[in-house]
Amino acid sequence: MTRTEFLGRIRAARQHRSDDPAPTAAELEAARRLPVETDCPALVERFAAQVQAVGMKPHRTTAAGLADTLAGILDQLNARDVRLSTQPPLDDATVAARLSAGGRTVRAWQRGDDAFGADVAISLAAAGLAETGSLVVHSSPQTPRQATLVPPTAIVVVRAEAIIPDLLDALAGLPARFAAGWPANATLITGPSKTSDIEKTLVTGVHGPGRMDVVIVDAA
Amino acid sequence: MSDAAYDFKAAAAAAMASAHRRQTLGKISVKADKARQATWSSDFGPRIGAVRTLAARIKDRALARLDEHLERFIAGFEGRGGQVHYAGSRDEARAIVLDLCRQAEARRPVTADPGPLRVVKVKSMATEEIHLNHVLEAAGLQVTETDLGEFVVQVGQRRPAHIVTPIIDMTRHEVSDLFSQRLNQPRTADPTELTMQARRLLREHFRAADVGISGGNFLVAETGTLVICTNEGNGRMCTTVPGTHIAVVGVEKVVPTWAELAVLLKLLARSGTAQGLTVYTTMVSGPRQPGEVDGPEQVHLVLLDGGRTRVLASETYDEALRCLRCGACLNACPVFRQIGGQPYGGIYSGPIGKVVTPLLDGEQTYCDLPNASSLCGACYEACPVQINIPHLLLELRADQNARGETPLAYRAAMTLWAKALLSPRKYEVGQRVFEWFFGPKADRQGWINELPMARGWTDVRDFPAPAEKSFRQLWRETEGRLS
Numbered sequence: 001m002t003r004t005e006f007l008g009r010i011r012a013a014r015q016h017r018s019d020d021p022a023p024t025a026a027e028l029e030a031a032r033r034l035p036v037e038t039d040c041p042a043l044v045e046r047f048a049a050q051v052q053a054v055g056m057k058p059h060r061t062t063a064a065g066l067a068d069t070l071a072g073i074l075d076q077l078n079a080r081d082v083r084l085s086t087q088p089p090l091d092d093a094t095v096a097a098r099l100s101a102g103g104r105t106v107r108a109w110q111r112g113d114d115a116f117g118a119d120v121a122i123s124l125a126a127a128g129l130a131e132t133g134s135l136v137v138h139s140s141p142q143t144p145r146q147a148t149l150v151p152p153t154a155i156v157v158v159r160a161e162a163i164i165p166d167l168l169d170a171l172a173g174l175p176a177r178f179a180a181g182w183p184a185n186a187t188l189i190t191g192p193s194k195t196s197d198i199e200k201t202l203v204t205g206v207h208g209p210g211r212m213d214v215v216i217v218d219a220a
Numbered sequence: 221m222s223d224a225a226y227d228f229k230a231a232a233a234a235a236m237a238s239a240h241r242r243q244t245l246g247k248i249s250v251k252a253d254k255a256r257q258a259t260w261s262s263d264f265g266p267r268i269g270a271v272r273t274l275a276a277r278i279k280d281r282a283l284a285r286l287d288e289h290l291e292r293f294i295a296g297f298e299g300r301g302g303q304v305h306y307a308g309s310r311d312e313a314r315a316i317v318l319d320l321c322r323q324a325e326a327r328r329p330v331t332a333d334p335g336p337l338r339v340v341k342v343k344s345m346a347t348e349e350i351h352l353n354h355v356l357e358a359a360g361l362q363v364t365e366t367d368l369g370e371f372v373v374q375v376g377q378r379r380p381a382h383i384v385t386p387i388i389d390m391t392r393h394e395v396s397d398l399f400s401q402r403l404n405q406p407r408t409a410d411p412t413e414l415t416m417q418a419r420r421l422l423r424e425h426f427r428a429a430d431v432g433i434s435g436g437n438f439l440v441a442e443t444g445t446l447v448i449c450t451n452e453g454n455g456r457m458c459t460t461v462p463g464t465h466i467a468v469v470g471v472e473k474v475v476p477t478w479a480e481l482a483v484l485l486k487l488l489a490r491s492g493t494a495q496g497l498t499v500y501t502t503m504v505s506g507p508r509q510p511g512e513v514d515g516p517e518q519v520h521l522v523l524l525d526g527g528r529t530r531v532l533a534s535e536t537y538d539e540a541l542r543c544l545r546c547g548a549c550l551n552a553c554p555v556f557r558q559i560g561g562q563p564y565g566g567i568y569s570g571p572i573g574k575v576v577t578p579l580l581d582g583e584q585t586y587c588d589l590p591n592a593s594s595l596c597g598a599c600y601e602a603c604p605v606q607i608n609i610p611h612l613l614l615e616l617r618a619d620q621n622a623r624g625e626t627p628l629a630y631r632a633a634m635t636l637w638a639k640a641l642l643s644p645r646k647y648e649v650g651q652r653v654f655e656w657f658f659g660p661k662a663d664r665q666g667w668i669n670e671l672p673m674a675r676g677w678t679d680v681r682d683f684p685a686p687a688e689k690s691f692r693q694l695w696r697e698t699e700g701r702l703s
Binding site: 186 | 251263264270274280284286287290291308369388391395415416426442454460471477501503505506508514515523532
């Protein structure tokens with residue numbers, strides 16, 4: 001069918017329906033999740049609690065302590081092959097140097113890279129969502145879709161000031177956030193990959209990472 | 221009733237044969253239904269009614285100007301390099317997808333023996349609706365379902381038993397039997413190990429795949445973005461690794477703005493699986509951009525009508541198009557809890573399936589579905605977008621009656637019943653006749669075990685025997701004091 005035929009048929013079919021204006025911002029507020037947190041420390045606390053509740057591991061650090069926090073997680077995992085997104089604050093040369101200590105392979109993503117053999121990928125989230133403990137990530141030349149998908153563990157860094165209260169704020173804010181260019185792929189991540197298809201038993205790490213570490217960087 | 225009518229009653233009876241299966245199904249659905257109620261109330265409190273009304277309004281508003289929202293979607297999606305295709309019918313949708321796969325095949329690098337084109341699939345109701353796998357396999361393509369439940373369904377050549385949890389009717393042992401017999405995996409009774417067996421097998425499929433096929437939960441008109449909700453990560457794999465991504469999406473999935481999408485997303489996972497959001501909410505706005513490391517070079521969206529405009533044109537049934545496919549009404553339904561999803565015959569099961577399957581697949585063929593309900597209203601209570609399913613079932617029944625498809629005896633009985641109810645005198649005569657005829661048939665506990673004109677009903681229930689004196693008699697004798 002051509003586009004004109006296709007849309008024409010729909011237009012004819014919906015004639016009897018009356019138009020309804022878009023809900024106002026005040027009307028949308030009904031969908032805000034309870035309780036509503038607004039001040040920053042409470043928001044970060046709430047985010048960390050929700051991250052934990054959905055099965056990810058929250059960590060709190062500062063810009064100065066970031067490299068040590070990340071190295072600590074990699075040591076614990078005994079990770080040998082690590083991919084690092086080169087976005088601030090992760091692009092700092094001291095971070096890569098600290099993480100490579102002990103002969104660990106740490107490298108930036110390259111075109112056509114396939115991370116099926118990598119142990120861990122470290123990337124940056126554009127935002128965190130206190131309502132659900134979700135991370136907002138999107139594809140870019142520095143951070144491929146694979147970073148939070150293919151390796152068995154994903155470590156995602158999020159700045160405390162990038163934590164948003166509610167999905168309403170996050171999605172309504174997307175057009176402004178991406179005004180300069182919409183990313184080909186953006187994803188809200190809420191927990192490790194999971195299924196309960198077999199007898200409703202929860203199993204993590206089905207296709208995506210079984211372990212997700214969320215490193216919250218507080219403003220110094 | 222037409223000759224080709226689907227035999228729902230036989231299928232339902234067969235499904236109910238196993239008491240163990242019924243208990244398991246009942247337990248799981250009751251638990252899921254309670255979890256939904258708990259999440260609704262903890263997260264929205266007394267506002268939940270207002271949120272559902274808002275969600276229903278958003279869907280209605282999207283449908284009211286559906287063509288205009290679609291146009292906006294298309295402009296945004298194509299503006300970033302995505303390609304949109306228009307499938308008026310299921311046949312057309314299948315032909316478009318097959319043709320896109322053939323094009324992907326032609327783009328493969330020339331090697332001595334490239335083998336069949338490898339397709340990985342995300343669980344999608346729209347692709348099941350058009351019976352896509354069958355056509356692609358018949359054309360020689362290798363198609364792999366990658367959602368764990370759907371993978372088991374495919375390996376076992378079964379039918380999905382639930383919109384959200386396709387193997388709700390299988391035990392871990394049955395899954396292991398299947399994996400060991402068909403896929404040569406070691407036997408295990410551990411769901412984690414079974415899942416890891418599937419993970420290892422499916423990873424190889426993802427790496428080798430040429431084409432990823434998905435459905436879509438929403439189309440955001442504001443920017444031309446396709447939204448896919450999954451938990452396992454297979455949806456992201458299928459939209460990341462293969463060079464071509466094809467999405468098949470029903471036209472009713474359009475949402476005008478991102479703010480409105482937030483309201484629907486908030487309800488979708490909470491209603492379906494009591495999660496705040498599904499683990500992955502993937503937002504695809506186009507193919508791989510310059511400089512990006514991964515992602516498909518081509519992204520195609522096949523918009524599916526497939527009978528939806530017919531439903532949209534109806535002033536009665538159009539509200540069925542609000543459905544988010546969350547599965548909450550299935551979990552709440554006393555009929556579904558007994559029979560599971562397979563007996564419904566169509567792709568959509570449970571209460572919403574009783575409405576959608578007749579509307580999309582033929583009212584004559586699926587004539588039993590609207591009648592397989594006690595109209596208890598649990599589905600209406602559970603629906604996040606307030607689809608009045610009991611009302612729609614009544615309308616479908618009324619249509620059957622108007623077309624003269626209900627049995628003659630049933631119509632005669634109902635005509636008599638209506639006449640009796642309209643006149644106090646006739647009602648009393650009817651009552652006397654019933655008393656005279658059936659009173660003596662009651663057992664000592666005061667139950668009638670069999671009503672000859674309603675055997676189907678009394679096969680599994682007893683009917684209370686008439687009281688010694690009717691309310692009217694008692695009223696007359698005691699002059700309204702009743703004692």
